[in-house]
Amino acid sequence: MDEPRRHPLLIILAILVFAECALMSIAAVYLVVELLIDVPTSFASAIALTVLVIIAAVWLAVIGVNTLRGASWVRGAIVTWQVLQIAVAVGAFQGVFARPDIGWALLIPSLVVLVLLFTRPVLAATARRDDPPVV
Numbered sequence: 001m002d003e004p005r006r007h008p009l010l011i012i013l014a015i016l017v018f019a020e021c022a023l024m025s026i027a028a029v030y031l032v033v034e035l036l037i038d039v040p041t042s043f044a045s046a047i048a049l050t051v052l053v054i055i056a057a058v059w060l061a062v063i064g065v066n067t068l069r070g071a072s073w074v075r076g077a078i079v080t081w082q083v084l085q086i087a088v089a090v091g092a093f094q095g096v097f098a099r100p101d102i103g104w105a106l107l108i109p110s111l112v113v114l115v116l117l118f119t120r121p122v123l124a125a126t127a128r129r130d131d132p133p134v135v
Contacts, residue, residue: 006068007121014067016113017078020085021060028053072128078117082110 031050040046060081067074085106092103116122 006070007125009116009119009121010067010070010125013078013113013116013122014064016109016116017060017064017067020081020109021057021064024053024057024060028057067126070125072126075117075123075126078113082114082117085110 028050031046031053034040035046035050059077063074063077063081067078089103089106089110092099092106
């Protein structure tokens with residue numbers, strides 16, 4: 001049985017979500033290594049942050065897979081993640097330890113993903129099957 005052909009914009013969206021997943025996975029590995037080789041100021045906070053990053057990486061993988069499957073719920077999940085990422089990006093532009101390079105590295109992909117998410121082909125591919133088609 002042949003699978004329906006996926007629109008290229010949906011594939012690009014999934015690739016970007018998987019790229020975010022890969023970066024979160026790298027951050028999780030980094031945090032685990034840091035826990036093993038360094039003594040954190042607060043061990044409980046370090047563990048909590050590491051667990052949250054691992055959960056986020058797994059969640060992004062689930063979102064990426066279901067984006068390719070055309071699940072309708074991924075739109076809300078992707079918007080939520082991008083808003084959180086934009087909030088971190090805005091924080092990276094400010095303060096004593098401002099890192100505009102990190103801010104831009106977070107902000108630009110988030111905006112691209114949000115634009116892709118609301119394109120007609122992606123909306124059509126992720127529409128609920130009982131909803132009328134997007135025109």
